[in-house]
Amino acid sequence: MRVIAIDGPAGSGKSTVGRLLAERLGLTYLDTGAMYRAVAFAAIRGGVDPVDAGPVAQLAQRIDLQLGNGTVVVDGVDASVEIRGPEVSRAVSTVAANPDVRAEMRSRQRAWAAERGGGVIEGRDIGSVVFPDAVLKVYLTADPEVRAQRRAKEMTDLAYDSVAADLARRDAADQGRSHSPLVEAEDAVVLDTTGMGIEEVLDHLVALVEERSAAREESSG
Numbered sequence: 001m002r003v004i005a006i007d008g009p010a011g012s013g014k015s016t017v018g019r020l021l022a023e024r025l026g027l028t029y030l031d032t033g034a035m036y037r038a039v040a041f042a043a044i045r046g047g048v049d050p051v052d053a054g055p056v057a058q059l060a061q062r063i064d065l066q067l068g069n070g071t072v073v074v075d076g077v078d079a080s081v082e083i084r085g086p087e088v089s090r091a092v093s094t095v096a097a098n099p100d101v102r103a104e105m106r107s108r109q110r111a112w113a114a115e116r117g118g119g120v121i122e123g124r125d126i127g128s129v130v131f132p133d134a135v136l137k138v139y140l141t142a143d144p145e146v147r148a149q150r151r152a153k154e155m156t157d158l159a160y161d162s163v164a165a166d167l168a169r170r171d172a173a174d175q176g177r178s179h180s181p182l183v184e185a186e187d188a189v190v191l192d193t194t195g196m197g198i199e200e201v202l203d204h205l206v207a208l209v210e211e212r213s214a215a216r217e218e219s220s221g
């Protein structure tokens, strides 16, 4: 199995980089943040309070999740737009701190990768917890102001200040939680993309993947 793990804080460019890297390498791409967002969406829609750990965990185990190319369908309802909205963004860190929700998502992510022989997988705990044997672990980061600017540009209906506040709050929650917090895996390549363009980041990562894959083949053969 060939997994490329991309972790990092909100707005660090994981989705853009992950999608394009998968294209270049001919692998499939999985946005695990969309999975946690989908659980938060389902809770809100079902009138379940995100802090009610038991009911939220049951819901996570029960829901049908269809992740497509930028689309997310939750129990037959297209949630692609709503999962990116402020209401879900407010609830998602609480849902993601729930250990039973994490266990369920982890097993779905592993099954997804096993079915495809790997892929480019993006999130917070992919290299550190879900796929410790990933061929390459990347920790993408950038200055908080740059990350907020990038995100504010994508979300044209939200002001910079509210985007910056949301990212800062989620980063603190994701780094501070007790189950699978956002950390740099010990063997991760840390890449600060503050002053880097997408192409530059991609070229660097493709070169690293090729190097790692060749080294693996040599050591196994």
Ligand code: CDP
Binding pocket: 009, 010, 011, 012, 015, 032, 033, 034, 036, 037, 092, 093, 094, 096, 097, 122, 123, 124, 125, 126, 170, 171, 174
């Ligand atoms: O795209 P953005 O960086 O805003 O966040 P995301 O990747 O969509 O993830 C949304 C939230 O899901 C994060 O703030 C985390 O709380 C949670 N998450 C997680 O806990 N573990 C993952 N592997 C992916 C996301």
